[in-house]
Amino acid sequence: MEALEKELREAELASASTGSEMKELLLLFREDGDRRAEAEAKLRREEREERRLDEKRERDEREHVRRVEAAAVEARRQQDxxxxxxxxDAALRKEEAERAERREEEAERRRQFEARLELDRSEARQRHEQMLLLISSMQKSK
Incomplete structure (x- = not known):
C-alpha cells in the first residue's frame, strides 16, 4: 500500500506540476497576446498620427498655394x-496737350490774322494817303 500511496503522490505532484506548467504557458501566451495587441494598437496609433500629420501638411501646402495664387491674382489686379x-492719366495728358496745341495754333492764327489785318490797314492807309496826295496835286495843278 505504501508503494501505491507513493505512486499516487508522485502522480499528484506530476499532475500539479503539469497544471502549473499549463498555467504558466497560458499566462505566457496571454502576456504575449497582450504585448502583440499593445504593439499593434501602438502601430495603428502611430499610423493614424502619421496620416493625420500628412493630411495636415497637405492641407497646409494647399492653403499656402491658394494664398500664393490669391496674392498673385491680387497683384495682377493691382497692376491692371x-x-x-x-x-x-496718359490719355488725359495727351488730350490736354492736344487742346493746348490747338489753343496755341488758334492763337498763332489769330496773331497772323491780326498781323495781316494790320498790314492791310497800313497798306490801305498808305494808298489812301497817296490817293489824297494825288487828288490834292491834281487840284493844285488845275
Missing amino acids: REDETNKR
Missing part, C-alpha cells in the same frame, strides 16, 4: 488697376 490709371 495701376496700368489702367496710367493709361487714363
Whole structure:
C-alpha cells in the first residue's frame, strides 16, 4: 500500500506540476497576446498620427498655394488697376496737350490774322494817303 500511496503522490505532484506548467504557458501566451495587441494598437496609433500629420501638411501646402495664387491674382489686379490709371492719366495728358496745341495754333492764327489785318490797314492807309496826295496835286495843278 505504501508503494501505491507513493505512486499516487508522485502522480499528484506530476499532475500539479503539469497544471502549473499549463498555467504558466497560458499566462505566457496571454502576456504575449497582450504585448502583440499593445504593439499593434501602438502601430495603428502611430499610423493614424502619421496620416493625420500628412493630411495636415497637405492641407497646409494647399492653403499656402491658394494664398500664393490669391496674392498673385491680387497683384495682377493691382497692376491692371495701376496700368489702367496710367493709361487714363496718359490719355488725359495727351488730350490736354492736344487742346493746348490747338489753343496755341488758334492763337498763332489769330496773331497772323491780326498781323495781316494790320498790314492791310497800313497798306490801305498808305494808298489812301497817296490817293489824297494825288487828288490834292491834281487840284493844285488845275
